[in-house]
Amino acid sequence: MSENAAKDQPGEGRLSHTQSDHPPIARAKVGVVLANLGTPDNTDYWSLRRYLGEFLSDQRVVDYARWKWQPILQLVILTRRPFVSGKAYKSIWNTEKDESPLLTITRAQTEKVTERMKALYGDDVEVDFCMRYGNPSTDSVLKRLAEKGCERIVFFPLYPQYGSPTTATANDQAFRTLMKMKWQPSIRTVPAYFAHSGFLQALASSVTEVYQTLDGRPSKLVASYHGVPERFLLDGDPYHCHCQKTTRLLREQLGWEKGEIDTVFQSKFGPEKWVGPATVDHVAELARQGHKHIAVISPAFSSDCVETLEEIQEEIHDSFMAAGGETFTYIPCLNDRDDHIDALVDIANNELGGWLT
Structure with a gap:
């Protein structure tokens, strides 16, 4: 039970000691918000x-x-x-639900996290999700949770590696919302979690499970991360380093030797120099070097989206095949796998420390 829930709060509506003209106040709760990039x-x-x-x-x-x-x-x-x-x-596009796969998957993740949190804390925790761009907006979700009585909120950007164009801008948007609120909830933001043991175990399991279904073992696993301009790294953004560490930790979790996994970056935009090597060029070079069967994984994405379902499985796939590749295997993002959800819940619980018992 939350500390605040133990107060004199008989339920939704007016507290027992308030005057008749006092605005209704919801029973105090704690909120958990899963924040993803966004979707049209x-x-x-x-x-x-x-x-x-x-x-x-x-x-x-x-x-x-x-x-x-x-x-x-x-x-x-x-x-x-x-x-x-x-x-x-x-x-x-998910034509059945008329929405992007990112929205479908983030909703499924939220539903599973909600189930876990309810089993742990009953009605003391409200779980929701928002998008940095598009809908449901960060502004609308945080305000809705505040109206439900969430005086404390754990804001959880779904980016394993910290990046200023991802984690930081998600947090920025949350704080912009707080700036407009008369009664601000207390807020904690979840830091980078690429080294979390549960996340790494889920990532390694996803590789192992796909490999077990293949006729032959790929000669190379390519870990493709979303790219950033090189000057971000030089200005102190740790994203590139976090990506390199993710690959190393994944390799160690799998028990593989050095050289069995390559780290590359995709989705270059604009004329300036980005961190590399570029995924689309690297897979073609692998094919020319004689790697006829490769697998690609995207450890920076918590859910499959246009960058994985379209860019990797179409553009990057086609680059590999055109250069002489024969078999291209894409390993899906962790999405709403149960072991991934377990990891997300464990990470959120760590940030809830002292707020719930």
């Missing part, structure tokens, strides 16, 4: 334009001077890019 509402031009406009206007993502960047974004990129991105989203 649909695959049409205007839905993609709104989504990309919000995403690419974020100075954590593109940090060029606004006076220089916004004319290029509004007059050039957003007149063309929505058509290209819309086509990519259409190829992976």
Whole structure:
């Protein structure tokens, strides 16, 4: 039971000692918010334009001077890019639920975390999810939890490795919401969790399980992470280092030798130099070197999305095959696997320390 729940709070509505004209106050609870990147509402031009406009206007993502960047974004990129991105989203869209796979998977993750939390804490914890870009927005979810009585919130960006264009901007958006609230809940943010034993075990199990289904063992496992400009690394962003450590820890968890897993980076955007090697080029080089069967995993993504379902399984796959590759195996993200959910719950519980018993 939470410390606050033990107060004189007979349930939803007015407290026993308040005056008749006092606004209703919900019973105190603790909130857990799973925060993912985001998704367009649909695959049409205007839905993609709104989504990309919000995403690419974020100075954590593109940090060029606004006076220089916004004319290029509004007059050039957003007149063309929505058509290209819309086509990519259409190829992976969940037509049954009319939503992106990222939204479907994040909802499934939230439902499973909710079940675990309810078993542990009953009604003292409210679990929800939000998107940094698109819907459900961070603003709407945090306000909804506050209205439900969540005086304390654990904000959980679903990025195993810390990055300023991912973890930091998710946290920024949460704090922007707090700035507009009359009654701010206390908030804790979850740090990078790539070294968490449960996460690493789930990641290694996902590799082992896929390998057991294959006729032959791939000669190389390629760990593909979303890229960032190289200057982010030089300016102190630890993302690149976290990715390198993730690969090493995964290899050690699997008990493999050095050289059996390569670390590469995908999704380059813009003219400047990004961290490398680039996934699309590296897989082609592997094929030319005689690696005819490779597997690709994406340890930076907590759920499958357009970068994995479309970019890896289409563009990067095609690059490998065109260079002479024969078998390309994609290992899905951890998504709502039970061992992944167990890890997320354990990480959240660590941040709940002192707030719940």
